[in-house]
Amino acid sequence: xxxxxxxxxxxxxxALFGMLLMVAELPPYGSADNPGQNMVAQRYINDALEDxxxxxxxxxxxxxxxxxxxxxxxxxxxxxxxxxxxALKPAEEEGDDA
Amino acid sequence: MRDFILKxxxxxxxxxxxxxxxxxxxHGHISPGGSFxxxxxxxxxxxxxxxVYGIDKGKEKLPEKFxxxxxxxxxLWYGLMGLVGICKGAPFLANKLAGIDLGVPGTLxxxxxxxxxxxxxxxxxxxxxxxxxxxxxxxxx
Numbered sequence: 220x221x222x223x224x225x226x227x228x229x230x231x232x233x234a235l236f237g238m239l240l241m242v243a244e245l246p247p248y249g250s251a252d253n254p255g256q257n258m259v260a261q262r263y264i265n266d267a268l269e270d271x272x273x274x275x276x277x278x279x280x281x282x283x284x285x286x287x288x289x290x291x292x293x294x295x296x297x298x299x300x301x302x303x304x305x306a307l308k309p310a311e312e313e314g315d316d317a
Numbered sequence: 318m319r320d321f322i323l324k325x326x327x328x329x330x331x332x333x334x335x336x337x338x339x340x341x342x343x344h345g346h347i348s349p350g351g352s353f354x355x356x357x358x359x360x361x362x363x364x365x366x367x368x369v370y371g372i373d374k375g376k377e378k379l380p381e382k383f384x385x386x387x388x389x390x391x392x393l394w395y396g397l398m399g400l401v402g403i404c405k406g407a408p409f410l411a412n413k414l415a416g417i418d419l420g421v422p423g424t425l426x427x428x429x430x431x432x433x434x435x436x437x438x439x440x441x442x443x444x445x446x447x448x449x450x451x452x453x454x455x456x457x458x
Contacts, residue, residue: 271412272419273346273428281351282431282438286410289434290395293441297392300445307452 319371327369334362342439346428352435356442363443364450372454381451384444391441398434 246253263280271279281289341348342355367375402411412429413419420427 268422271428271431272422273431274422275346275348275351278346278351278428278431278435282346282434283412283428286399286412286434289438290399290410293392293395293438296442296445297388300388300448303449304452307455309455 320369323369327365331362331366334365335359338362338443339439342436343425343432345435345439346431347423347425352437352439353442356439357446359439359443360446360450363447367447367450367454372451376451379447381448384448384451387440387444388448391437391444394437395434398430398437401430 263276263284267276267279267284268274271283273279273283338355338357338359338361340355341350341358342352345351345355363375363379366378399410401417402409402415405411405415405417407415410430412431417429419429422428426432
């Protein structure tokens with residue numbers, strides 16, 4: 220076994236140790252005072268109809284509160300389609316320059 | 318797949334799938350569903366057509382140039398809708414803050430910009446899916 224392999228193993232173990240330490244620090248799952256269950260969700264539930272005028276709360280979040288996110292989601296789709304077309308499209312006949 | 322029964326069945330139900338897809342897109346803000354799901358349904362109607370009738374006939378009905386056009390300008394449409402907020406002196410993509418009339422909740426024209434943005438996203442998703450399908454089918458052949 221080369222020295223490089225031992226080095227990689229030590230680094231991986233250290234990273235694993237750090238991740239496990241972080242897991243130990245996580246709050247209990249489903250607890251009411253978790254940071255994830257803050258006032259944001261409550262705000263959406265209470266004010267979505269008034270703020271956006273649509274009864275479908277998912278659409279209100281996706282297309283109004285988080286419209287930036289959805290915008291770049293569509294750009295992700297665009298990029299995915301572009302990548303597939305560039306990678307798989309059969310080349311046109313040999314051009315003048317290539 | 319050149320089956321007679323399959324072709325006639327698709328010819329009958331294709332229009333209904335198509336219209337239902339646009340229904341889901343346009344009613345995304347007042348009913349369950351949304352622009353992403355509706356776009357997938359619209360694209361499925363064309364994918365079914367191209368699968369049964371052959372990829373060439375599908376391209377006759379919906380040329381790739383048109384798909385590329387929709388794909389590019391759909392994204393631009395989203396950005397333009399965002400600029401409406403800036404023109405009215407509010408942040409980018411603002412809806413109620415920009416002073417747009419939200420209408421009566423539950424009607425088709427409610428929600429200000431949400432319906433327009435949803436329409437753009439829906440046709441973009443549809444054109445992306447059909448482009449992917451065309452490209453993958455071509456690579457196979």
